[in-house]
Amino acid sequence: MSLETSGAGELPPITAAAAVPTPTAPTGAPHGTRLDPWLDSYADRAHAMRASEIRALFAVANRPEVVSLAGGMPYLEGLPLDVLGEMSQRVVTTRGTTALQYGSAQGDETLREQIVEVMRLEGIEAHPDDIIVTTGSQQALDLVTRIFVNPGDVVVAEAPSYVGALGVFRAAEADVVHVPLDEHGLIPAALEETLAGLAREGRRVKLLYTVPNYHNPAGVTLSAERRPQILEIARRYGVLVLEDNPYGLLGFSGDPIPALRSLDADGVVYLGTFSKTFAPGYRVGWAVAPHAVREKLVLASESAILCPSNASQLAVSTYLATCDWRSQIKAFCELYRERRDAMVGALAEHLPDASWTVPDGGFYTWVKLPDGLDAKAMLPRAVTARVAYVPGTAFYANGEGSDHMRLSFCFPTPDRIREGVRRLAGVVAGESELVSLFGVSGPRSRDDLQQPGPDVA
Amino acid sequence: MSLETSGAGELPPITAAAAVPTPTAPTGAPHGTRLDPWLDSYADRAHAMRASEIRALFAVANRPEVVSLAGGMPYLEGLPLDVLGEMSQRVVTTRGTTALQYGSAQGDETLREQIVEVMRLEGIEAHPDDIIVTTGSQQALDLVTRIFVNPGDVVVAEAPSYVGALGVFRAAEADVVHVPLDEHGLIPAALEETLAGLAREGRRVKLLYTVPNYHNPAGVTLSAERRPQILEIARRYGVLVLEDNPYGLLGFSGDPIPALRSLDADGVVYLGTFSKTFAPGYRVGWAVAPHAVREKLVLASESAILCPSNASQLAVSTYLATCDWRSQIKAFCELYRERRDAMVGALAEHLPDASWTVPDGGFYTWVKLPDGLDAKAMLPRAVTARVAYVPGTAFYANGEGSDHMRLSFCFPTPDRIREGVRRLAGVVAGESELVSLFGVSGPRSRDDLQQPGPDVA
Numbered sequence: 001m002s003l004e005t006s007g008a009g010e011l012p013p014i015t016a017a018a019a020v021p022t023p024t025a026p027t028g029a030p031h032g033t034r035l036d037p038w039l040d041s042y043a044d045r046a047h048a049m050r051a052s053e054i055r056a057l058f059a060v061a062n063r064p065e066v067v068s069l070a071g072g073m074p075y076l077e078g079l080p081l082d083v084l085g086e087m088s089q090r091v092v093t094t095r096g097t098t099a100l101q102y103g104s105a106q107g108d109e110t111l112r113e114q115i116v117e118v119m120r121l122e123g124i125e126a127h128p129d130d131i132i133v134t135t136g137s138q139q140a141l142d143l144v145t146r147i148f149v150n151p152g153d154v155v156v157a158e159a160p161s162y163v164g165a166l167g168v169f170r171a172a173e174a175d176v177v178h179v180p181l182d183e184h185g186l187i188p189a190a191l192e193e194t195l196a197g198l199a200r201e202g203r204r205v206k207l208l209y210t211v212p213n214y215h216n217p218a219g220v221t222l223s224a225e226r227r228p229q230i231l232e233i234a235r236r237y238g239v240l241v242l243e244d245n246p247y248g249l250l251g252f253s254g255d256p257i258p259a260l261r262s263l264d265a266d267g268v269v270y271l272g273t274f275s276k277t278f279a280p281g282y283r284v285g286w287a288v289a290p291h292a293v294r295e296k297l298v299l300a301s302e303s304a305i306l307c308p309s310n311a312s313q314l315a316v317s318t319y320l321a322t323c324d325w326r327s328q329i330k331a332f333c334e335l336y337r338e339r340r341d342a343m344v345g346a347l348a349e350h351l352p353d354a355s356w357t358v359p360d361g362g363f364y365t366w367v368k369l370p371d372g373l374d375a376k377a378m379l380p381r382a383v384t385a386r387v388a389y390v391p392g393t394a395f396y397a398n399g400e401g402s403d404h405m406r407l408s409f410c411f412p413t414p415d416r417i418r419e420g421v422r423r424l425a426g427v428v429a430g431e432s433e434l435v436s437l438f439g440v441s442g443p444r445s446r447d448d449l450q451q452p453g454p455d456v457a
Numbered sequence: 458m459s460l461e462t463s464g465a466g467e468l469p470p471i472t473a474a475a476a477v478p479t480p481t482a483p484t485g486a487p488h489g490t491r492l493d494p495w496l497d498s499y500a501d502r503a504h505a506m507r508a509s510e511i512r513a514l515f516a517v518a519n520r521p522e523v524v525s526l527a528g529g530m531p532y533l534e535g536l537p538l539d540v541l542g543e544m545s546q547r548v549v550t551t552r553g554t555t556a557l558q559y560g561s562a563q564g565d566e567t568l569r570e571q572i573v574e575v576m577r578l579e580g581i582e583a584h585p586d587d588i589i590v591t592t593g594s595q596q597a598l599d600l601v602t603r604i605f606v607n608p609g610d611v612v613v614a615e616a617p618s619y620v621g622a623l624g625v626f627r628a629a630e631a632d633v634v635h636v637p638l639d640e641h642g643l644i645p646a647a648l649e650e651t652l653a654g655l656a657r658e659g660r661r662v663k664l665l666y667t668v669p670n671y672h673n674p675a676g677v678t679l680s681a682e683r684r685p686q687i688l689e690i691a692r693r694y695g696v697l698v699l700e701d702n703p704y705g706l707l708g709f710s711g712d713p714i715p716a717l718r719s720l721d722a723d724g725v726v727y728l729g730t731f732s733k734t735f736a737p738g739y740r741v742g743w744a745v746a747p748h749a750v751r752e753k754l755v756l757a758s759e760s761a762i763l764c765p766s767n768a769s770q771l772a773v774s775t776y777l778a779t780c781d782w783r784s785q786i787k788a789f790c791e792l793y794r795e796r797r798d799a800m801v802g803a804l805a806e807h808l809p810d811a812s813w814t815v816p817d818g819g820f821y822t823w824v825k826l827p828d829g830l831d832a833k834a835m836l837p838r839a840v841t842a843r844v845a846y847v848p849g850t851a852f853y854a855n856g857e858g859s860d861h862m863r864l865s866f867c868f869p870t871p872d873r874i875r876e877g878v879r880r881l882a883g884v885v886a887g888e889s890e891l892v893s894l895f896g897v898s899g900p901r902s903r904d905d906l907q908q909p910g911p912d913v914a
Contacts, residue, residue, distance in 0.1 A: 036749030037723055038605075038697060041663055043629075046604040049756040076554045084557075085550035093542035097533045100541075100736035135592050135740075138763045146628075147503040148495075167760045171603075172500075206498055240495060266494055279557035281767040283592075292493030299506040303624045304761070306595045309769055310738040 044151070048170050057379055061388030067420030069407040070388040072216070072363055074276050078331055080323070084315075087322060091314045103310040105302040107133025107286070111317040115286055118320070119272065122248050123258030126265075130288050132297045133308045137246060137273035137285030142168050143300045144242055144269050144287065148206045149174045154198055157209040158186050160366070160395030160404070162216045162244065165209055169397070174206075176397035183357065185222030186210055188229040195237040207242045208234050212260060214247040214362025217395050217406035221360060224257050231264045241268045246276045249329050251361035252337040266290050274316055276363070277329050282312035336363065342414035343407060343421065350425035353432075356407075363410035366392075368403060369428065372435040375405040378427060387423040501608070505627050514836055518845030524877030526864040527845040529673070529820055531733050535788055537780070541772075544779060548771045560767040562759040564590025564743070568774040572743055575777070576729065579705050580715030583722075587745050589754045590765045594703060594730035594742030599625050600757045601699055601726050601744065605663045606631045611655055614666040615643050617823070617852030617861070619673045619701065622666055626854070631663075633854035640814070642679030643667055645686040652694040664699045665691050669717060671704040671819025674852050674863035678817060681714050688721045698725045703733045706786050708818035709794040723747050731773055733820070734786050739769035793820065799871035800864060800878065807882035810889075813864075820867035823849075825860060826885065829892040832862040835884060844880040 061068045091099050106112075112128035119126060134140040141164070149155065151173035157165065159178030169176050179194045180187055191208070198205050210230070212222035222230070234241045243260045261270035273285035289297055301308075319325065343365055344358050353370040369375055375391035382388060392404030409417055518525045548556050563569075569585035576583060591597040598621070606612065608630035614622065616635030626633050636651045637644055648665070655662050667687070669679035679687070691698045700717045718727035730742035746754055758765075776782065800822055801815050810827040826832055832848035839845060849861030866874055 036747075038747065038750055041605055041695070041697060042753070043603065043605055043607045043610075043663075046753055046757070049604070049753050049760075073559055076557050079553065079557065081550055081553035084553065085546040085548075088549045089542040089546035091542075092545045093538055096536065096538035096541065098738075100533050100536065100738035102530055102732075102737045135762045135766070139761060142761045146500065147506070148498055148500055150500045153500075164760075164763065171757070171760045206500075238498070240498060275559075279768075280559045281555075281557035283762065283764075283766040283769075290493075290495065293495055296499070296503055296506050300503070300628065303506075303621075303628045304596060304599045305592045305740065306621065307740075309592070309740040309766060311736075311769060311772065312740075312766055315768065 045171050045173055048173075057383050058388065060383050066383065066386045066388055067412055067416050067423065068388045069409070069412070069417070069420050069424070070390050071408055071411055073411045074280065074332070074363075075335060075411050076279060078335060079279065079328070083323065084319065087318050088315055091311070091318055095314060099311045099314045101310060103307045103313065105307045106298045107131065107308055108310065108313040108317060111284075111313050111320075112286075114317060114320045115272065118249075119259070119261075119270075119288070122245070122256045123262035124270065124288070125262070126288050130291070130294055132287050132289070132294055132301060133313060134285045134287060134301060135305060135308055136275060136280070136283045137244065137271040137287070138164055138168075139301070139304070140271045140285055140287035140297070141165055141242070141244065142171075143297050143304065144271075144289075144293075145169060145172045145174070145207070147293070147296045147300050148240065150204075150206075152204075154203050154205040155207045155209055156191070156194060156198075156205055156239065157397075158211070158215065158218070160217055160392060160401055161209065161397075162211055163390070163394045165244065166395070166397050169209075175203075177205075178396060178398065178400075181215070181218060181220060183220050185212060185215070185220050185226060186230060188226055188233060191230060192233050195233065195239065199237065205237065205239050208239050209242045209244065210260070211244045211246075212248075213245055213257065214250060214359050214364075216247070216362070217364050217390070217392075218366040219357035219359030219362065219364050220366075221257065222260075227258070227260055228263055231260060231267060235264070235267050242271070243268050244271045246271075246273045247362035249277050250333055250336060250363075252333060252340065253360060261288060269293060277332065278316065278319060278325065282316055283309070284312050284316045333361070336361075336410060339409040339412070339414055339417055340365070342417045343409040346418040346421035347407075350421050351428060354428070363408050365407050365409065367405050367407055369405065370432055371403075372439070373428065373431050374402045376402055378431050381430070382424060382427045385423045385427045387420045387427070389424070502628050502630055505630075514840050515845065517840055523840065523843045523845055524869055524873050524880065525845045526866070526869070526874070526877050526881070527847045528865055528868055530868045531737065531789070531820075532792060532868055533736060535792060536736065536785070540780065541776065544775050545772055548768070548775055552771060556768045556771045558767060560764045560770065562764045563755045564588065564765055565767065565770040565774060568741075568770050568777075569743075571774060571777045572729065575706075576716070576718075576727075576745070579702070579713045580719035581727065581745070582719070583745050587748070587751055589744050589746070589751055589758060590770060591742045591744060591758065592762060592765055593732060593737070593740045594701065594728040594744070595621055595625075596758070596761070597728045597742055597744035597754070598622055598699070598701065599628075600754050600761065601728075601746075601750075602626060602629045602631070602664070604750070604753045604757050605697065607661075607663075609661075611660050611662040612664045612666055613648070613651060613655075613662055613696065614854075615668070615672065615675070617674050617849060617858055618666065618854075619668055620847070620851045622701065623852070623854050626666075632660075634662075635853060635855065635857075638672070638675060638677060640677050642669060642672070642677050642683060643687055645683055645690060648687060649690050652690065652696065656694065662694065662696050665696050666699045666701065667717070668701045668703075669705075670702055670714065671707065671816050671821075673704070673819070674821050674847070674849075675823040676814035676816030676819065676821050677823075678714065679717075684715070684717055685720055688717060688724060692721070692724050699728070700725050701728045703728075703730045704819035706734050707790055707793060707820075709790060709797065710817060718745060726750060734789065735773065735776060735782065739766075739773055741765070741769050741773045790818070793818075793867060796866040796869070796871055796874055797822070799874045800866040803875040803878035804864075807878050808885060811885070820865050822864050822866065824862050824864055826862065827889055828860075829896070830885065830888050831859045833859050835888050838887065839881060839884045842880050842884045844877045844884070846881070 112131045149172040155174045158181045261268040270288040356367040390406045392401030569588045606629040612626045612631045615638045718725040727745040813822045813824040847863045849858030
């Protein structure tokens with residue numbers, strides 16, 4: 001069996017080279033892949049920024065014949081687009097001179113009041129003045145990092161951790177130290193041990209970055225029991241907790257666990273977003289922070305973008321005011337639960353030698369490959385077989401994770417998920433054969449995913 | 458005559474204290490103006506971020522009874538809101554699963570093709586692949602600065618310079634060195650002298666930041682003769698030119714002067730925006746950069762926001778495709794020319810002892826006060842008299858500019874502009890009396906405007 005066409009059927013072959021765009025330059029507009037004349041001028045933080053080979057593969061993975069289990073895109077077909085269209089019209093027609101104008105750097109006040117209501121579902125009591133609206137919660141993550149992290153400062157994060165956060169920390173020239181998690185989330189004893197070790201070394205730890213609910217990529221949730229323990233340890237070591245919670249309302253059973261922020265208003269900066277519970281295209285997220293921190297976040301955001309989009313904010317605000325957003329979230333939960341079931345069912349059927357987490361919400365499962373396989377090295381063959389995933393190395397700052405992959409069940413239909421896992425099983429079988437023959441699954445490299453990219457958010 | 462009520466008529470008195478919001482904390486949600494427990498944790502770059510007293514005054518200046526000659530908000534009432542409303546509806550109804558979804562980090566391809574057409578009006582030949590779409594051109598300014606500027610690097614900028622750019626450079630811990638301009642814009646000989654001096658000192662100059670057209674705040678335009686000279690000098694010293702051009706299409710007479718970018722594709726990063734020619738509420742701007750720089754900008758933007766808003770981009774793209782945007786820009790030019798005329802006419806009538814630039818486009822005139830007056834010290838009295846402006850010190854990184862103020866004519870109607878200048882003249886008369894009696898116009902301080910803020914963009 002040829003590995004290159006494993007599972008590909010009669011479709012034409014795809015190579016990674018097809019992903020590299022080769023634009024045709026118009027007359028008089030020189031550009032392209034010449035040497036960079038400004039190479040010596042970049043700031044230190046820019047040298048870590050480079051496109052990885054994985055990104056090129058993802059460009060291929062977006063082709064319709066590929067089942068992408070890589071992306072973090074929500075499934076939007078269930079949204080009432082006609083209603084949302086009329087809503088958009090009303091916003092522009094009746095409030096156009098506000099919607100189309102500059103707004104407050106902190107964000108629309110009505111929307112901030114509505115965000116208070118949304119957060120109450122996870123036990124958070126906040127005041128609208130505690131909130132800053134941002135261009136997706138990614139911007140909030142970037143702003144918090146910029147106001148706290150000097151080059152060389154330590155950021156403690158789960159192992160594994162959200163690739164987009166690692167990109168932000170890298171851009172800030174932070175030193176990321178990972179702390180292990182298990183099926184109940186971040187392990188308090190491991191956090192204590194790590195912080196104690198860093199304190200002994202005299203290292204300055206600025207942030208504990210955590211995704212407590214339906215973790216990206218690990219799929220696990222921090223238990224209610226551990227939450228106060230984590231906060232107590234962070235407080236004792238003077239470390240600000242950065243709670244990133246895009247998926248908290250997307251649970252498949254029971255009520256949400258109270259957010260860390262609901263237990264500690266002074267020690268936590270909380271990040272929220274409408275990208276997963278409504279629509280990412282508006283780019284509306286937010287941060288909740290202690291008063292003085294929130295003030296600095298507003299100043300930092302003014303410097304970065306002047307103000308968030310009024311058009312987007314008014315659209316989201318009108319949606320919250322006029323649509324039954326709670327029912328919409330319930331519908332999303334049903335949809336994603338069904339896809340989670342398709343995913344774990346297909347894994348059990350086709351990949352019995354692997355192991356995986358069974359998430360109780362969110363978008364992702366975290367798969368450990370059979371011994372000896374390297375998810376990064378295997379990716380080109382998987383894409384050739386028309387299935388894509390994100391290799392585990394993307395979620396570590398230190399090159400670990402090659403034996404894991406993140407599989408997303410948010411965007412493809414259940415049938416496509418099953419087909420994707422079936423194709424993946426074919427690739428894994430081929431790789432395993434190679435390993436048993438030669439003892440290694442392919443060339444290893446340390447070219448991790450350098451930047452998050454909207455396709456893997 | 459009481460200075461405090463000069464020009465105020467029968468309106469109730471306003472004090473700066475009224476501007477400070479005093480939110481009421483809900484039970485169980487502690488916040489407010491307590492000491493900052495995280496004060497020792499901030500990054501170095503955050504310590505320069507603080508709200509200035511001027512910002513508090515601007516909060517008052519937004520009250521309807523105040524004529525604000527401070528803001529850079531475009532006048533949007535002329536936009537066809539009904540048409541734009543229908544357009545928004547169509548975008549969501551027919552292309553909702555794209556408009557509401559994550560998009561490319563570089564920006565929508567169709568929009569980038571349209572931006573190429575827009576820039577052709579100023580002589581720029583570019584390829585869509587040279588462009589990155591950003592959350593307003595402010596984000597592009599921030600991204601360029603982040604990829605090029607290390608703490609301590611020099612950025613050369615006009616004296617005066619856009620307050621929002623100075624905020625970005627400050628956040629990057631850059632050392633801004635001003636170069637004088639005159640009625641024909643940045644002075645080549647002065648640039649040469651400055652760069653030669655910095656080279657002798659061994660300083661690393663990373664960027665020349667310039668607003669060549671209808672300068673903010675100075676109102677002047679870089680002459681066609683000087684443009685190649687400026688580029689030649691920058692090239693010789695290995696300095697990247699950052700051309701910020703929000704106002705280039707808003708000229709009051711004749712054709713636009715070719716952009717710096719049209720003369721040098723490798724040595725210039727060009728920033729554009731739809732905020733002044735269409736609407737700022739979508740937050741759609743862009744940068745055009747040499748290929749390798751553009752690649753880094755995309756990676757930096759992914760880290761900062763993942764991707765720009767698809768909803769906003771599709772709205773702007775649809776506007777450009779379906780509306781007569783060239784006629785709309787012409788209508789804006791007519792509107793702003795009339796307001797410029799009202800402004801300079803009123804200045805001639807009421808403030809004959811001052812001097813000012815007569816801009817041939819854009820939003821601003823730059824006023825030199827009569828000898829001995831301090832625009833910063835005078836501002837509280839001006840706001841009390843129900844007129845607001847931005848003191849000149851906001852546009853310098855070094856505390857200069859106290860004898861100047863920026864007056865905007867973009868947002869208020871001609872009648873309001875005349876009334877504002879009349880009130881301002883009353884304040885100036887009172888201040889002049891004070892100076893002739895005591896030799897100083899009030900307490901000086903070095904509390905410059907720390908951040909741009911959407912209200913003074």
